[in-house]
Amino acid sequence: MKRGLIAATSVAAMLVGVAGCGSSDSDDKKSGADSFKGDTLTVWFMSGSNAPKWTKGVKADFEKKTGAKLKVEIQEWNGIQQKLTTALSETNPPDVVEIGNTQTPAYAATGGLADLADLKKGIGADWTESMNKAAVYDGKQYAAPWYVLNRVVMYNKKIWADAGIKGTPKTRAEFFKDLEKINSKTEAEPLYLPGQNWYFFDGLTIGQNAQLVKKDGGKYVSNLADPKVGAAMDVYKKYQSFSEAPKDKDEATPQQAEVFAKGKTGAIIGMGYEAGTAIKANPKIEKDIGYFTIPGETADKPEGVFLGGSNLAVAAGSEKQELAAEFMKIALSDKHEGAMAEEVGNTPNKESLMTELKGNPAAEAASPAVAGGGTTPLIPEWAAVENPPNPVKSYMTAVLNGKSPAAAAQQVEAEMNKRLSQKQ
Structure with missing residues (x-):
C-alpha cells in the first residue's frame, strides 16, 4: 500500500452550501427500499x-x-x-x-x-x-x-531460538537485550534497520509525544530541534546500532523483506504484509517467521506507531x-x-x-x-515535506553519522521550513 504524499495543488472555488452528508432536515429526503432506483x-x-x-x-x-x-x-x-x-x-x-x-x-x-x-x-x-x-x-x-495498518516486529524464530531467547520482549529494554544475545551468540545480523526508515522514526516521535512541526505566528515551521524529537532519534540510533544496513537508505532500498528472506537477519520492523515478499523470495523462510508488537518503554504501553x-x-x-x-x-x-x-x-x-x-x-x-498510534502532522503543508529528498530522512542520516540531534536539526530546518511555506 503506497502512502507517499505529494503536494496537492490548489483548485478552483468549490460549490458551497452543500448540505451535511446524511442530514435529516431535507424536505425531499428519500427513504426505504428502491428509494433511489435508477440512480x-x-x-x-x-x-x-x-x-x-x-x-x-x-x-x-x-x-x-x-x-x-x-x-x-x-x-x-x-x-x-x-x-x-x-x-x-x-x-x-x-x-x-x-x-x-x-x-x-x-x-x-x-x-x-x-x-x-x-x-x-x-x-x-x-x-x-x-x-x-x-x-x-x-x-x-x-x-x-x-x-x-501499522508496523510490527517480524522476526526469525530459528535465529532467536539459536540465541537461547524464549518468548518475545514486552519492553524496549528487553528487546535490546534480545538483540544483544543474537549479536553475541549467533552469526546473524540482529536487526536490519536502514538509517532512513522514516515511518518507524515517526512512530518513535509519537511515543515520545513529540511534534515534528510547531506554529510560529501564523505559519508552521520545523520542530526537529525539540529535545523530545531528539530523544526519539536517540532511541532510533540505539536500534540502528544493531544493524549493518546503510545509514543513507530507506527500507525499500533494497526491500528489507528480501534481506530478511535470506535467513541471516534476526528481525525487521515493517508492515505485516512484507512477509509475503520474503516468502516469495524464499518459500522456506515461511516456517520461521513470527511477529510481535513493537515494545514500548513499559510493558503496559506499546511503542508509538505510524497509522497508515x-x-x-x-x-x-x-x-x-x-x-x-x-x-x-x-x-x-x-x-x-x-x-x-x-x-x-x-x-x-x-x-x-x-x-x-x-x-x-x-x-x-x-x-x-493502534490506540496509542498517530500520523504525520495533519496539515496540508506537510505534503511537501515528504517529497524526495525528505529533509527528515536527511536529519536521521546526519545523526547516525555522528551529528547531535540539535546540529542535525539545524542543518535541515531551512529546507523543511521552505517546504512548509509552500502554497497548496
Whole structure:
C-alpha cells in the first residue's frame, strides 16, 4: 500500500452550501427500499484496497437497500493526488472517494470534501480516536476512518531460538537485550534497520509525544530541534546500532523483506504484509517467521506507531449526498468493517472489532499499538515535506553519522521550513 504524499495543488472555488452528508432536515429526503432506483453512485477505490469479498458484500447490501447501482472505479496511487484534486473541482466528481488518511487535510483545505458531521453522530461515536484524528481538519469531520495498518516486529524464530531467547520482549529494554544475545551468540545480523526508515522514526516521535512541526505566528515551521524529537532519534540510533544496513537508505532500498528472506537477519520492523515478499523470495523462510508488537518503554504501553491507511470521503460537489450517506453507513458498518478485517487483516475503525483479526498473527501483533498510534502532522503543508529528498530522512542520516540531534536539526530546518511555506 503506497502512502507517499505529494503536494496537492490548489483548485478552483468549490460549490458551497452543500448540505451535511446524511442530514435529516431535507424536505425531499428519500427513504426505504428502491428509494433511489435508477440512480448510480460512483465510488473511487485505490488499487488493492477494496477486498473482493468485502466489495461484493457491500455492493449487494447497498443495492438491495437503496435500489441504486454501485459503480466502482479503481485508481492507481501513482499520480492520484493531482487526478483526485482535479476531479473534486469538477461539476461531476466521483461521489465517494478513498483517500490516504494523511492526505485528508490537503483535500479538505481546498473545499473538495463534504462535512460528515451527521454521519459521525449517527455511526461514528465509537470510532477509534487515534484513527479518527486523520479524518478531521480544522475541527470538522471531512472523512470517515476506514482502516489502518501499522508496523510490527517480524522476526526469525530459528535465529532467536539459536540465541537461547524464549518468548518475545514486552519492553524496549528487553528487546535490546534480545538483540544483544543474537549479536553475541549467533552469526546473524540482529536487526536490519536502514538509517532512513522514516515511518518507524515517526512512530518513535509519537511515543515520545513529540511534534515534528510547531506554529510560529501564523505559519508552521520545523520542530526537529525539540529535545523530545531528539530523544526519539536517540532511541532510533540505539536500534540502528544493531544493524549493518546503510545509514543513507530507506527500507525499500533494497526491500528489507528480501534481506530478511535470506535467513541471516534476526528481525525487521515493517508492515505485516512484507512477509509475503520474503516468502516469495524464499518459500522456506515461511516456517520461521513470527511477529510481535513493537515494545514500548513499559510493558503496559506499546511503542508509538505510524497509522497508515485510508479514509472514505464524500465529494462536496456530488449531487447524490443522501445516496452517498447510505453507502457510507453500509460500508462502514460493524458488519462490513468486521468482514474486511477478517478477510485481509486491516485494522478496522473500532476497537470492539479487533476480535475479527484473530488467526492473523501479523494483524494480531499490530492491533495493540493502534490506540496509542498517530500520523504525520495533519496539515496540508506537510505534503511537501515528504517529497524526495525528505529533509527528515536527511536529519536521521546526519545523526547516525555522528551529528547531535540539535546540529542535525539545524542543518535541515531551512529546507523543511521552505517546504512548509509552500502554497497548496
